[in-house]
Amino acid sequence: MDLKAEIREFLSTRRARITPERAGLPAWGGTHRRVPGLRREEVAMLAGVSVDYYTRLERGNLRGVSEEVLEALAEALQLDEAERLHLFDLTRAASASGAARSRARRVPPPQVRPAVQRILDAMPDTPALVRNGRLDVLAINLLGRALYSPMYDSPERPADQPVNSARFHFLDPAAQAYWGERWEKVAHDAVAILRAEAGRNPYDQGLTRLVGELSTRSEDFRRLWASHDVRLHRTGTKIFHHPAVGKLELDYEALMLPADIGLQMNVYTAAPGSPSADGLQLLASWAATTIVGHSDHLSTEETR
Numbered sequence: 001m002d003l004k005a006e007i008r009e010f011l012s013t014r015r016a017r018i019t020p021e022r023a024g025l026p027a028w029g030g031t032h033r034r035v036p037g038l039r040r041e042e043v044a045m046l047a048g049v050s051v052d053y054y055t056r057l058e059r060g061n062l063r064g065v066s067e068e069v070l071e072a073l074a075e076a077l078q079l080d081e082a083e084r085l086h087l088f089d090l091t092r093a094a095s096a097s098g099a100a101r102s103r104a105r106r107v108p109p110p111q112v113r114p115a116v117q118r119i120l121d122a123m124p125d126t127p128a129l130v131r132n133g134r135l136d137v138l139a140i141n142l143l144g145r146a147l148y149s150p151m152y153d154s155p156e157r158p159a160d161q162p163v164n165s166a167r168f169h170f171l172d173p174a175a176q177a178y179w180g181e182r183w184e185k186v187a188h189d190a191v192a193i194l195r196a197e198a199g200r201n202p203y204d205q206g207l208t209r210l211v212g213e214l215s216t217r218s219e220d221f222r223r224l225w226a227s228h229d230v231r232l233h234r235t236g237t238k239i240f241h242h243p244a245v246g247k248l249e250l251d252y253e254a255l256m257l258p259a260d261i262g263l264q265m266n267v268y269t270a271a272p273g274s275p276s277a278d279g280l281q282l283l284a285s286w287a288a289t290t291i292v293g294h295s296d297h298l299s300t301e302e303t304r
Contacts (some may be wrong), residue, residue: 001202001211004060006228007090010199011058013228014077015043022078046076062094082196086230089199105203110260112139120144120265125284127250127268130257133197134207135190137163138263143280147268148285150178150243164210166190170218180241191224192231199230201262238268244290245283249276 005040016037020026025042033039044054049069057073068092074084089090112130120128120141127144131137137148145152151168158167169175169183169190179186197207214221233254240248250268257263270276 001198001204001206003090003093006202007060007062007284008058009226010086010228011077014083015040015058016081018078023076029105043073043076049073049074058095062083063094064185065091081191082230082232085232086196086199089196093199093202101203105205109206110138110228110263112263113260114255116260116265123267125280127280128265130263130265131165132262133200134164134194134210135166136164136206138162142287142291143284144268145291146244146283147240147242147248149291150174166194166210166214166221170214170221177243178241180239182239186238188218188224188229189231189233190246191221191227193233195225195228196230196232233264242279244286245279247276248279249274249282250280256260 016035018037020038020042023038023042025038025046040054040058041051044051047054047069049072054073070087074087077083079087110132115132117139120130120139123141124143127141127147129137129140129144129148137151140148146161148165150172151163151165153158154168154172154174156167156171157163169179169187176183179273185295194207194211198211199208211225215225235251235253237249237251240250242248248270250270252266252268255265255267257265270280
């Protein structure tokens with residue numbers, strides 16, 4: 001990733017969305033303003049820094065910027081929690097030494113420990129999986145495998161790589177039917193998660209390759225990637241249109257794995273007594289007769 005370009009585009013797109021009225025400033029220039037949002041000098045004034053200093057920041061130079069300045073900048077740009085964390089991640093990456101950057105490039109990808117897989121398998125009535133920050137599914141239980149069967153069955157699934165939900169979403173036409181009318185929202189969320197991961201680890205070569213592939217092959221991905229939006233993926237509701245059991249409305253919780261930095265467990269549940277709870281029971285029966293066995297994203301065995 002080009003870190004300076006990441007910083008420059010993130011700050012400029014955040015500045016462009018804030019109008020003077022929203023910032024509590026008089027709209028000098030009226031309808032003749034040449035920028036859609038705040039001017040650099042207006043952001044500098046709100047953050048309490050000089051125009052030259054803010055210009056330096058927006059040109060991609062965050063190296064050595066203090067926490068106080070970052071907090072003032074986050075307030076001036078009205079950043080939400082995910083955006084504020086992204087700004088701090090970008091600053092840490094920009095301030096890293098050459099040795100630290102080299103170490104980051106050499107860090108091996110995290111592996112799912114057997115104990116974590118046993119936790120997944122101990123929840124037979126609950127779809128659950130473990131993923132990394134670039135949306136690779138590294139481990140999954142049987143019901144989760146059944147829930148995401150269109151992604152596992154996708155012709156876009158590389159034989160020698162983990163299943164990746166962003167690749168499925170943007171490259172496989174089946175994703176449109178799987179997500180239905182919420183396809184655009186899920187697409188935006190996926191890209192925002194990848195963008196946040198790019199801030200945390202701009203030296204992740206796997207992420208760079210994935211973004212390059214999706215940018216080359218998907219106009220929708222290119223459009224959303226250019227927005228520089230970021231998002232935290234902690235809790236919410238997803239609606240699936242499963243080809244075998246129909247519509248499933250499931251709540252999810254993202255559980256971080258403190259011993260495995262960069263990995264999180266996503267667990268899906270349905271409201272008791274709801275049609276989706278009945279649908280999960282039906283999905284479990286379907287999985288028992290369709291998916292013979294599984295261990296991870298590479299060794300799943302299936303019958304058709």
